[in-house]
Amino acid sequence: LLCEKSGMEKVFFANSGAEANEGAIKFARKYSFDKYGEGRSTIITLVNSFHGRTITTLAATGQDSFHTTFGPFTQGFKYCPANDIDALNEMATEDVCAVMFECVQGEGGVNNLDYDFVKAIEKLGKEKDILIVVDEVQTGNGRTGKYFAYQNFDITPDIVSTAKGMAGGLPMGAVLFGEKVKDVVTAGSHGSTFGGNPICAAGACSIVSRIDNAFLESIKEKSEYIKEFLMNIKGVKSVSGMGLMLGVEIEKDAKAVANQCLEQGLLVLTAKTKIRLLPALNISKAELDEGLNILKEVIEQ
Ligand SMILES: Cc1ncc(COP(=O)(O)O)c(C=O)c1O
Missing domain, CATH: 3.90.1150.10 (Aspartate Aminotransferase, domain 1)
Structure with missing residues (x-):
């Protein structure tokens, strides 16, 4: 169902938004590792983003106030001011494997990304094989008036994470993988005891199928x-x-x-x-x- 709605190819089910983002980050890095080897693990995220409360998703979150108390944090993130195309291009150095962003920043102040900025991320993807990773935890499942918010920007991401309303209040998250990344998700490379359990999956089927x-x-x-x-x-x-x-x-x-x-x-x-x-x-x-x-x-x- 989610693949039908999104044009993605494969889904991994998790239990929350932060967990979905952990999966997104792991497989963005694995894509690059499998293809190019070590040294290309940096992910650009945006200033004022919010990606969750695990140690790695706090590190991915581009707000200094989330980078205290719980350190040391996971390395390999750099933060680009939202909608600054020059800064984005400057940051897209050889160590970068992905750009991860919310199309509308939620916790960070309900900030819309500019169409041209999202298109500049898409261009980097085409030119430098930098993956487009969209955090649809808050914006997904109809929230912005499209099934996923990236559909307002005419792009096809490589990885999409989602959660929140997806199972109508039951704990469920998902990471969706596009054409480029789908074969990177191999047996044993990720897992979750409760991910995709029948109760939450039934809730999600009921919700997702009704968002027409x-x-x-x-x-x-x-x-x-x-x-x-x-x-x-x-x-x-x-x-x-x-x-x-x-x-x-x-x-x-x-x-x-x-x-x-x-x-x-x-x-x-x-x-x-x-x-x-x-x-x-x-x-x-x-x-x-x-x-x-x-x-x-x-x-x-
Ligand atoms: C954009 C975004 N990503 C990730 C998360 C984390 O989701 P969860 O609380 O389900 O771990 C949130 C939660 O507010 C969010 O808004």
Whole structure:
């Protein structure tokens, strides 16, 4: 099912987003090791990215605040400012095997990547055999209005990781492998006791099979509705994000607004200085209106 939706060739099932990313990192490195030998294991990730809370995915995360307390961390990551094509090209030296990124940075502030920046990553892939690894843990499974967010950028990644909503709240992650990488995943090179267990897999089958074009269209419509509503609130400066993953830049302190919303029965997140909205993809129009009106009242107060 996932291969049908994504155009990828093979899937490995894990139990969380961080574990899926561990798999993505391992096989990006193995592709390079098998083909070129040692010395080409560096992965470029982006400043303000977030890839998980294991030692290696913390190292992959491009935020200094995650690089304290738990060291020593896994080596072999360098961090490129998002949307800086010159910096990207400069960093793409001979030791680099992959670029790993979120198409919309979630924890890092709901920052959209530019179309041209993603295309520059694709170009590096073609010219230097640097793998395109997309972290779709938060953006995947319909969240941005496409099945995967990379489908908004007209690219075909080599490796995709996903998790979160995929099994409707049951713990499941997946790493998807494209044409180039599919044979790198050999028996014994990776494994997981609970990965792909029948209970979580049944949950995932139920969810993934229901994310069809009509449902994706409804996500885009709700997104437009929310954006228009938000831009008419006094005190809202801008709205970023895609689909039902939106960041709201406001004049007030985001944490204080989130706390006030909670008191009124509305749960919103923050990301850096923004309010972050990640409603259930099947939220009804009435529920949306109820939530948006609380948010408006708190922001305008
Ligand atoms: C982009 C991204 N990658 C990885 C993770 C880690 O996923 P998990 O908490 O399932 O390990 C998250 C979680 O917030 C995420 O947003």
